[in-house]
Amino acid sequence: MKIIFVTLLMIIGLSPVFAQSNANFQASLASDFDALKNESNPKILQQKINRLTHSKNEKDWITVIHYYDATGQLNRKESLENELFKRFPHGNYALFNALVHIKYGKNGDAMEKILAKMKTNFPHIAVSDLDGAENMIAIQYAEERNTVRSLLHLNRIKIHPSVLIIANDLLKYDAAAAAKVVKQAMDRNETMPADSGNKAMYNQFCSLYSKIQIKLGHNEEALRYAKIAYDDRSGDDVSDGVASYAYLLSTNGQYREALPILRKLFIAGESNEQLNDRLRLSYEKLNPGKDGKVYLAGIQDSLINALEEDLTKTMLNDKAPDFYVTDSSGKKVSLSDFKGKTVILDFWATWCAPCKASFPAMQLAVNKYKNDPQVKFLFIHTRETSTTPLADAKNYLLANDYHLPLYMDIKAPLTHTNPAFSALNLQFIPAKLVIDGNGVIRFQLIGFGAEKDEAHVNILSAMIELAKKSS
Incomplete structure (x- = not known):
């Protein structure tokens, strides 16, 4: 219950x-x-x-x-x-x-129409609900790379606009607009009372603003705001501000100051390819004649080993039912077809924001294991809400340049249930399962956390390696 x-x-x-x-x-x-x-x-x-x-x-x-x-x-x-x-x-x-229909609207235009109807039907709607709808639409338009419509809805929000989410989406294609949005939010926060809790939010804005300035090529401005976030961090925090600060220190030739911060980011899974390059370079600059790639590989091996040790305590031992799905061409495929392989199932849908948020990390994981014939990924589109789920799924992956093996868990016409989703007794998506070569579920992940993509890849890699060993 x-x-x-x-x-x-x-x-x-x-x-x-x-x-x-x-x-x-x-x-x-x-x-x-x-x-x-x-x-x-x-x-x-x-x-x-x-x-x-x-x-x-x-x-x-x-x-x-x-x-x-x-x-x-x-x-x-x-x-x-x-x-x-x-x-x-x-x-x-x-x-x-009405709010659900907005949340799961196909695009910004459709969501706007639902909102207009909602305002008519509920003339006394609470500001918090109206703001929630406006936030969802602003985020959707930012994802669609429609800056004008996104900012229109963002500026209508009276309380707690999702500036960080929207600015991060804008940063992907319009760094100048992202900078303007964040700077306005920072200026508002600076005018708030000191006891309003705005300091932590202001530091988040500084972190993001630093990233944006790096993309715009304004490294001096970026370093100034990165230092604000870094100086005000709590404990061993490894937020974006820390990453920006370490990156900028390294690009400025301050390798000795940058190296320990970059190493900490790497171990925490908060790094990325760009930061890894700075870590390698900083190590080589401080250790002439040493190979930075070997240094990184050693840290990575130690990290995976430590994760495996922790994850061993949480391993499952549940026999997976032999369900079926269809591949993108309509051919039926069952779990038993992959006997002897470690199988990673990722149940998702185009309307599921956390599902889509996990895809950059999952793409990294797929790339990492692409040459391993014993590991198989199945990205299973399920719980669809439209009449064209296959086209929707294909178009989403294509539009976002994801190369993920697509499978469909089409709703049964009589029971209106998704066979694979039901067979595995799942309740929510995103749901990711790691199944060993003997068909035993070893790990199950529900939802998607706030960690960086690299951290998710490290955790999933440790799970995969443990499942391989258990086969």
Whole structure:
């Protein structure tokens, strides 16, 4: 029940209005949900459902909807949802549904149309919900490389705009616009009271601004802001500001100061190819005649060994069911087809932001093992919401220059479930599984953390190596 109820809390947490920012609301909802979930007598269960669905309280209807969802009674769920929308056309669930449609809109233009309709249907919508919608659209337009529309929606946000996310997206194609957005946010933060918690945020802005200035070729300006972030860091923090500072120290010939910071970034998985080059160069400058590549390889081996030692304690020993998917040409493929190989499954969807956020790291992992015939990656598109999932998945990978082996977990027409996703008893995406050559699940990762891509690659590499050894 805990896993199922996490879904419920995630849903009501999407909108502060929907959750009513009220712990009592959530507690009551959980209590009623448990009462249905734990009722073993079918007659009494139906009586409870009838009582809730004859209530004038929208919360009672929501409880039954999520009970149907949790127990796989999707036709009943859909029917009750339709009735709920009629009974409470301007209720919390209808608002939530509108926000979900914005969140999973295909593109910025479609999301804008949904927002316009939402404003009409909910004229008294809370600022926090409106800001949430504007944030989602601003982020979407930034991903689509439409600076004008992204900034239009960003400037409409009254509280807590997602400046860091949007600026990072802008940085990929419009560094000048990213610099302007971040500088404006920094100027606003400097005017806030010292006890408002803005210092940590200001340092994050300094870190990002430094990265942007590096891309613009303004290294002197970049070093100034990188030093601010570095000097104000807490403990052994290895944030972007630290990375920028170490990079700039090295480019300025301050190798002795740069080397320990660059090494720490490398060990923490917070490095990248550019920083690795600076680490190699800094080492060689301080150790004439020594090979920096050998130095890096030694650190990498030690790092993977340490990760393996820790991960050994968390290894699973669950036999994987023999599910099937289809490849991008429509051919059926089953897990048993890869017997003897270490298989990495990555369940994703084009509407899933964390799934897509993991792809740069996963591409690095695929590249790392591309010449290893004993390792096989399957990127399985599942839980689709459109009528053209294969085209959507192909287009997304192509547009973002990802070379990931695509497979499809198409929804069954009768059960409306995704066979592979259901067979593995998964609840959420992104979900990544590492299966050894004997078909045993050794590791399962749900969600995607905030670590740098290199850190994720190191962890996944350690998992793969352990799975190979267990086969």
